Amino acid sequence: MTLAVAFLASCDPIKEEKDLTLYNTSASEIESAFSMAQLDVNGNPAADGNYFTYTTSPAMMVSVYNLAADGSENLLSYGYSGKFTIAPKRGSDPNQTFWVRVVNTDGSVTLVEKHVNVFVKQELDPEIRYLASDEYGSKIWKWDASIGDGSVWGNMGYCGGKGSDVGISGNGAWWGVAPDEDGEVTAAFMEQLQHTPDGQAHGDESMSAYMVIDEDGNIVCYDKDNNVIRKGPYTVENFDNSDPDAWKVGDLVTSSILWPFEINSGGRTPSKFEIVYLTADKMTLVYPDNGDFGALGNWGEATYWHFCSNSDIAGMAVGYGKDASKSWTWDYDGEHTVWGNMGYCGDAGSKVGIDHNGEWWGVKNEADFMEQLGHTNDGAAHGDESMDAYFTLDGMGNITRVAGNGTVINKGTYEFDTTVANEWKMANFNTTAGTILFPYEINSGGNMPTTFEVVYLTGSKMCLVYPDKGDFGSLGNWGEATYWHFKAK
Numbered sequence: 212m213t214l215a216v217a218f219l220a221s222c223d224p225i226k227e228e229k230d231l232t233l234y235n236t237s238a239s240e241i242e243s244a245f246s247m248a249q250l251d252v253n254g255n256p257a258a259d260g261n262y263f264t265y266t267t268s269p270a271m272m273v274s275v276y277n278l279a280a281d282g283s284e285n286l287l288s289y290g291y292s293g294k295f296t297i298a299p300k301r302g303s304d305p306n307q308t309f310w311v312r313v314v315n316t317d318g319s320v321t322l323v324e325k326h327v328n329v330f331v332k333q334e335l336d337p338e339i340r341y342l343a344s345d346e347y348g349s350k351i352w353k354w355d356a357s358i359g360d361g362s363v364w365g366n367m368g369y370c371g372g373k374g375s376d377v378g379i380s381g382n383g384a385w386w387g388v389a390p391d392e393d394g395e396v397t398a399a400f401m402e403q404l405q406h407t408p409d410g411q412a413h414g415d416e417s418m419s420a421y422m423v424i425d426e427d428g429n430i431v432c433y434d435k436d437n438n439v440i441r442k443g444p445y446t447v448e449n450f451d452n453s454d455p456d457a458w459k460v461g462d463l464v465t466s467s468i469l470w471p472f473e474i475n476s477g478g479r480t481p482s483k484f485e486i487v488y489l490t491a492d493k494m495t496l497v498y499p500d501n502g503d504f505g506a507l508g509n510w511g512e513a514t515y516w517h518f519c520s521n522s523d524i525a526g527m528a529v530g531y532g533k534d535a536s537k538s539w540t541w542d543y544d545g546e547h548t549v550w551g552n553m554g555y556c557g558d559a560g561s562k563v564g565i566d567h568n569g570e571w572w573g574v575k576n577e578a579d580f581m582e583q584l585g586h587t588n589d590g591a592a593h594g595d596e597s598m599d600a601y602f603t604l605d606g607m608g609n610i611t612r613v614a615g616n617g618t619v620i621n622k623g624t625y626e627f628d629t630t631v632a633n634e635w636k637m638a639n640f641n642t643t644a645g646t647i648l649f650p651y652e653i654n655s656g657g658n659m660p661t662t663f664e665v666v667y668l669t670g671s672k673m674c675l676v677y678p679d680k681g682d683f684g685s686l687g688n689w690g691e692a693t694y695w696h697f698k699a700k
Contacts, residue, residue, distance in 0.1 A: 362387020378488020408478030548573025564667020
């Protein structure tokens, strides 16, 4: 008891509290202790680098954070030393703020505010433009049943040669899962669950499943009911699309695509796929048996995936960047019409673009056009009746109408309005009057519309519709409408 009393008596609560207050850190002490280096991606000092390392001396435990767009705290790093990245979204202010925080022994907080100038991308890398779009920052990708026999996933010979042949025609395919009669692939995929790691369906067996790829390096996969199946980061390595005869244009590093399973592997999920074909609306991936990328050309087994996207209007219609341009000409094929009238039918506009749904009458060639000059504004031919005529869209919003002999007929501006998208149309195409080919509403005495409905668009096909007198509200009443079918030149 005597010893216990002596021990307790030796403890001075006042002195103990006084000692603890000595550990409360001032802002000036944090400033003095905290040192950092600003670096580029290769670890070299850079005045506008996005990468930072820091140390504290004397050592103190700090939290480094900035604020997210919604105002919430985004922890960048925690520790006596460490590293962090500040890479704002495209178009952000390069002048960025972060805070260094120390929690004191009495629970109070000391903060130091730091300001840095970092690099902000003004343009996306070319591969990210294809994957995530340039204008919209994200893109929806679905299964593509338009390749070869319609199979969207299956096995093939690891053939080498031109990867575009795989992406365009399905070259080298052995077997695959194709849509059912009702347009779904669910039943066919459900017979292949042995290729998954757990033998279970996950929702990406449906043709209505999709994945969203964004410019910030994220992929999120959804089932037909918009439930998240899987998500994760992605990067693209070794991108180079300069050689049209190359096997691949790059490597997609991720594990988060739709149905990401190697065939006949017991459920192996690759972490890297070869991008053998990539455009604004098409992507084909390949993975060789056991990831043996060095076996290219030996015709060993490989797995393929075919995807498509129709959400990137600007990418498909124009291309990417201010220097981009794309020309569109009549979709003459000797059989189908390219301009004429139809019933303003509604339903899926893609059926008009693909199957010529609702069509009443139309012209099929230049000779037919020459008999329809009564629909022009002046009763004269202007040269855009020719199969060699075209109009060009550029990345600055300009449109040029050109006759078959190369003479410029008219110029103006254009824009796509995607806010009006629905099942019938993908966008409105707003233009200066008289700037598309044969820009006349049928049976109107030469009216030249300035707003057209884009009912179908891919990287190679475009179909426009204009209802009688511009009465867009009459959709579905089967009144007269004018259509135009174009293809990429």
